[in-house]
Amino acid sequence: MLKIKKHILILLLLCMLVPLFSQVVSFRLTAASESQNIFASELYGAKWMSLNHFFKIFGEINLLNTEDWSLTATLSGKKYKFFANSAFYQINGKWFHLPTAVERLSYGLYIPEREFIRVLALDAYPDLHYDVADGHYILVSSDFSISAVNIKEMKNGTVLRIKTTKAFRKEHCRVWQGNNQYLYISIYSATADMNGLAKKYNDGVIREIIPVMAKDMLQFNIKLRMKIDGIDYYIDQESGDIVISLRHSYQKSQTPLNETEIKNRWLIDTIVIDPGHGGKKSPGSIAPDGTLEKDITLDVSLRLGRLLEEKLGVNVVYTRTKDVFVPLYQRPKIANEASGKLFVSVHCNSVDSSKPYGTETFLLAARSTEKSIEIAARENKVIELEEDKERYEKLLSPEQYILSTMAQSVYMKESEDLAQAVESKFKSRLGTKSRGVKQASFIVLIGPAMPAILTEIGFISNWTELGKLKKDSYRQEIAYSLYLAISEFKENYEKEIKEN
Ligand SMILES: [Zn+2]
Incomplete structure (x- = not known):
């Protein structure tokens, strides 16, 4: 009997905790960025999200004062300050007012999702919008026409998929192999977030992607680990992505050429x-x-x-x-x-x-x-x-x-x-x-x-x-x-x- 009671207790406890932890609010910095799930919890019939978690991911927490339970954080170059049990908050020292007071749960400050989105859109992210299909809030709607470069390694080749947000024609692109184990891809009239696209890889055929912006053109200088045997590229009719396939024998790379x-x-x-x-x-x-x-x-x-x-x-x-x-x-x-x-x-x-x-x-x-x-x-x-x-x-x-x-x-x-x-x-x-x-x-x-x-x-x-x-x-x-x-x-x- 005692055993059963214990089980029921645990079950009850779990039922209480599950809604607390299972919820998230999903964000992406740009449509192409990685998804970030911010902790959320159901309170008073609405979804509340963790300010601490949000600022930790997208900004920087400067001070978490456990005396008055205030949170100071930097986001997009601005100082935000929220207080537990208060509907007032600050941006760069200026006071603003929320319809509801911020709540403190044992592990930080929580704010109704809807209100926080309004706060963010007011100042830090004027372009903030919700992508229904994706189920994510997109913080920055960029005008960049190249949003990401994805790499897929296969047995006899590598596929580079350049994700685009506008339509390019094949004539806009040039792809060629240089002599120093570099692959060059230039795309006329393309723009992108340079820092976001620069990337190094520890293994695989591609060693590093170095995006370079020239006048009217975006170029990727791609450092390779090995020579490739052939290059093909096309525009994916469905997605508009620029797809480049590099033919090579991956086996060869294991034993370096003498x-x-x-x-x-x-x-x-x-x-x-x-x-x-x-x-x-x-x-x-x-x-x-x-x-x-x-x-x-x-x-x-x-x-x-x-x-x-x-x-x-x-x-x-x-x-x-x-x-x-x-x-x-x-x-x-x-x-x-x-x-x-x-x-x-x-x-x-x-x-x-x-x-x-x-x-x-x-x-x-x-x-x-x-x-x-x-x-x-x-x-x-x-x-x-x-x-x-x-x-x-x-x-x-x-x-x-x-x-x-x-x-x-x-x-x-x-x-x-x-x-x-x-x-x-x-x-x-x-x-x-x-x-x-x-x-x-x-x-x-x-x-x-x-x-x-x-x-x-x-x-x-x-x-x-x-x-x-x-x-x-x-x-x-x-x-x-x-x-x-x-x-x-x-x-x-x-x-x-x-x-x-
Ligand atoms: Zn001639």
């Missing part, structure tokens, strides 16, 4: 040759006798490719091998997807005057200036005929240029070395004038994540040079000069890596 393996990755084993122009849409320059640039560039490119395959034993990838149209933006894409280690775009020059002649080789201009765009205008001209003209105009705008060219910019020194080697071989072998190494904003040079050059092998607007360019033997000599330059570059480059 030095030889790391070095082998940098060997120039795949060379991408880009024969300028192509197809009916883009014949390139047209010589006075009707010779088309696209035919000369393709022939020289194929000759060069054969030499590289035969003599260097490298893998050669062409952006085209026939007379077909390939949009400019696709050419670097082909190169990157093939994991190319060098990119060589072959073109012929043409100007209104028939006087100029000789060769010149370009690397990408470091800045987008009127002059650099003007020089590149003829080769970029084909964008007029492409459907997505805007895509390119944005790329070239001075604000976005630095970011669009980031993939290439890390290889500028190598690109310049290669361009120098090419011009020097042309000079010594072709018997024509070398006009030197130059820089310009060629669209085709923007994207490749590898050393990249655009070589103008001669002026088809000059009769003498046109005559030479039409000869098989001369075109073979051009190809051979390019092969020698690449071969020399490859040797120097790989030697440097082997020594390091």
Whole structure:
């Protein structure tokens, strides 16, 4: 009998305590922040929440005076003071009045939920609102368009989900891998709470996320623990999130690559040759006798490719091998997807005057200036005929240029070395004038994540040079000069890596 009584007693006690502890009021700082449950309790038929707990989570408790049971706390830079059994409270020393007095329960001060929400909205969080679907009060309704980055590690890859609060298009985003185990994601016209997004990870493929705000653009510099094999990204139609999947073999990361393996990755084993122009849409320059640039560039490119395959034993990838149209933006894409280690775009020059002649080789201009765009205008001209003209105009705008060219910019020194080697071989072998190494904003040079050059092998607007360019033997000599330059570059480059 006594035993039963004891049980009933415990049960009764539990029934009394449960409503006291089981209730919470849920908050999030922003819609994307972590959920915080603040202790609450049922009193007089209403929900009361703990001031102590709230200020502990979202603010800072400065003083808990157990003599008069007053609580002083800082929230959003303001001093709040509440008193037990009093309907008066202070913000920065100024008095305000509540409809109900604050109650003291054994472990702190309690206030009716509804009244406290009004207090918060009055001053600290003017945007405070209740998200019905989420069941949370959101303290700050941010205008940030990127609210969070979530990472999901899987067996053969990692998925990064960039949570958005506005719609982005795929063209707004650029994702690429740098050479120092960095992944870069730039999102045009995005904003975010930088501190909230910066994060370090103790394990997994992602080591650290470093958000950087540039003009009109948010960029994530993501430090990786290992090289990734491929990147895909898309916009999730349902949520609007930007989803980036990184393909890699997670197993590999367990056993770090040995030095030889790391070095082998940098060997120039795949060379991408880009024969300028192509197809009916883009014949390139047209010589006075009707010779088309696209035919000369393709022939020289194929000759060069054969030499590289035969003599260097490298893998050669062409952006085209026939007379077909390939949009400019696709050419670097082909190169990157093939994991190319060098990119060589072959073109012929043409100007209104028939006087100029000789060769010149370009690397990408470091800045987008009127002059650099003007020089590149003829080769970029084909964008007029492409459907997505805007895509390119944005790329070239001075604000976005630095970011669009980031993939290439890390290889500028190598690109310049290669361009120098090419011009020097042309000079010594072709018997024509070398006009030197130059820089310009060629669209085709923007994207490749590898050393990249655009070589103008001669002026088809000059009769003498046109005559030479039409000869098989001369075109073979051009190809051979390019092969020698690449071969020399490859040797120097790989030697440097082997020594390091
Ligand atoms: Zn051209």
